[in-house]
Amino acid sequence: MTVIEDLLAGPRGRRFCWEVVLATVAEPPDDDTLFWADHWITVRQGGGVSFYGPGSAQPRPEPDVRQITVAHEALVHAADPASATLDQALAALRLAADSARWWQEPDAVDVRLGSVVPRTLLVRVATAVAGSPGVQALLAPSGAAKQWVVAPDSPWEQGPERPASELLAEWRRELVAERAHGTEDPVDAPISGTWWTSPPGGLVETTTERGGRGPFGLWAVEDHTGWERADVSPAAVDPTARVLTIDDAEDWAALCRRFPLDVTATTRRHDWYRATGRVGAWVVPDWTAVAEQVDAVRLTLLGWLRASGTAVPVDDRTASVIAGWTPDTTAWLHDPRPSLGPSSTWVWSDDRAGWFSA
Incomplete structure (x- = not known):
């Protein structure tokens, strides 16, 4: 392309x-x-x-x-x-x-x-x-050498650190329980719930930056909760880590075909119908299974621009959605997590319409 x-x-x-x-x-x-x-x-x-x-x-x-x-x-x-x-x-x-x-x-x-x-x-x-x-x-290609972790100054974004395996197991248990919602309600019923498909919250996510303006984790956040202050820390990323890269819709479809988890009987069926207009079966990547094969998953900036929010065909019956991701983000599925350097505080300025190091 x-x-x-x-x-x-x-x-x-x-x-x-x-x-x-x-x-x-x-x-x-x-x-x-x-x-x-x-x-x-x-x-x-x-x-x-x-x-x-x-x-x-x-x-x-x-x-x-x-x-x-x-x-x-x-x-x-x-x-x-x-x-x-x-x-x-x-x-x-x-x-x-x-x-x-x-x-x-x-x-x-x-x-x-x-x-x-x-x-x-x-x-x-x-x-x-x-x-x-x-x-x-x-x-421009960012490379993987320099990445940052963004910790927003917001009660909605903070929480005690928990083992990655525990977070993944809890995520899967909760998602499977959500399937009790069933498919009896009309697809256009005013029902909503969990809609994002990024790995579970609490895992370390690293992002890149451009031109010293601060990492994408400050700039490009879907469903932003309004925070205007954050700590930004450089992350020491293992260059030998097994990172699966999502660069377009087909990469996401391949991930879902390899590690499918059916979510048709959850409230996602209603949310994604409204967002995409598609009626049918839905899957997401089973992040617990993905973690058995790779250390991290990265969605590139181009992958986000190309495919975020579309109904991505997975096979002749199912589809999926890339939703809730920050572009050019790597989600780390294992401990030990990337170690962090000294943090700096960044603040949003309405007057200057940008993020700046305090």
Whole structure:
């Protein structure tokens, strides 16, 4: 695949490209077509927006495909995605991760980009984005030598360290118990539960970084809980470790075929139906079985852009989803864990729109 195809293969890659466009708009067109397009997409999904002020009782009619396309083209014309910097690329990656929601329908922007905007326009945007210096720096191979562990300053993210084998065994017991939910409820029933497919929380996860701006574990977190402060520690990674790399959808499918664990009779059936529109049987990797063969599993940045949130065919009956991962993250399935060096505190700055070492 080319980089352009990589960026357009999945919803997160398309959203990343669009966020780069928005970051490089010098002067936005005076046009609210996309606002109304998003409003009506949300209404069709069962949501809505409350309006106040003059004219609020009569919302504008839904724009047609031609109007939406013209509005997109106007924004692209006002932008310069080919000049995107690394800071703008990281900001776009952050927004692409933050807008991922694999427990409900795609948001209106993802719907627009996935089913309304013409492919020719998406290709034009992706071509410009892929050629920008910031995106090239972001997508450059990171290597495995330098990795970091991010420990958010949040009660939702902390907990006592427990053996990896104990965490994996508990994860499997709980997942098997979840299968008691069954499949009697309609797939579109308003039922939700566990939706992520990353290895269980509490395991060590290491991420890479680009340009000294802080590791991806700060920037690109799906379902972010709002923390704005974290300790970042360098991790000493064993260069001989057996690391299984997920670089695209087929890699994930192969992992699921090799170590399948059926989750059709859990609430994932409802969450992933809303997120992908697919009806059918679902599997996830059995991380306890994976741990018997490898030391760690890594999802690359390109793997995340290409496949996160899609219904990945595993065989002619089952599919799976990459959900809840931070891009370019390695999850370590064994003890001893990578040893950590002295930590530094990083904080989020709204004024500077970035993460900075305190």
